[in-house]
Amino acid sequence: MSNKERLENNTESSGGNTNNLLYKKIACFTKKAHELSTLCDAQLGIVIFSPIEEILWPTENQAKERFENYLSFDLDTRKINLETQESSLDKKMKAQEKNIRKMEQEMRRKKWSCCLMKLLMERAIWNSMLENLKKEDQPIKGNDNNIEEKNDSIPKIIMF
Numbered sequence: 484m485s486n487k488e489r490l491e492n493n494t495e496s497s498g499g500n501t502n503n504l505l506y507k508k509i510a511c512f513t514k515k516a517h518e519l520s521t522l523c524d525a526q527l528g529i530v531i532f533s534p535i536e537e538i539l540w541p542t543e544n545q546a547k548e549r550f551e552n553y554l555s556f557d558l559d560t561r562k563i564n565l566e567t568q569e570s571s572l573d574k575k576m577k578a579q580e581k582n583i584r585k586m587e588q589e590m591r592r593k594k595w596s597c598c599l600m601k602l603l604m605e606r607a608i609w610n611s612m613l614e615n616l617k618k619e620d621q622p623i624k625g626n627d628n629n630i631e632e633k634n635d636s637i638p639k640i641i642m643f
Contacts, residue, residue, distance in 0.1 A: 513540045
């Protein structure tokens with residue numbers, strides 16, 4: 484009886500809840516491994532040590548053949564393809580930290596750029612106000628009635 488048939492029989496059996504759940508999860512896991520193997524055109528082999536029995540996937544002979552094929556490569560070749568989860572996570576974490584530093588620098592640059600733009604805008608406003616005041620300070624020509632009209636048009640600055 485193959486592993487797949489054994490898994491199917493055990494998932495359908497009315498055994499203990501724990502064993503039934505274990506076999507359902509193993510069946511789901513092997514199904515996902517089969518999909519991955521098909522999609523990536525990779526040779527996968529799974530060994531599961533459960534309290535009840537040892538399960539080899541896809542079959543015992545194929546799993547042994549795949550492990551022997553892997554072990555036939557010299558150690559240097561295998562090391563190139565090996566990567567522990569920790570080193571993979573370290574690489575991802577360092578890349579994220581680098582990305583965060585770049586984003587922080589960009590935020591600082593944008594913040595300073597925004598401050599500079601505000602200062603330039605305020606300077607332009609003050610310059611235009613000064614120009615208007617200079618124009619208003621020039622002597623007014625004409626009759627006295629015209630002077631009163633000009634005084635009314637000048638904004639009053641109230642100081643406290």
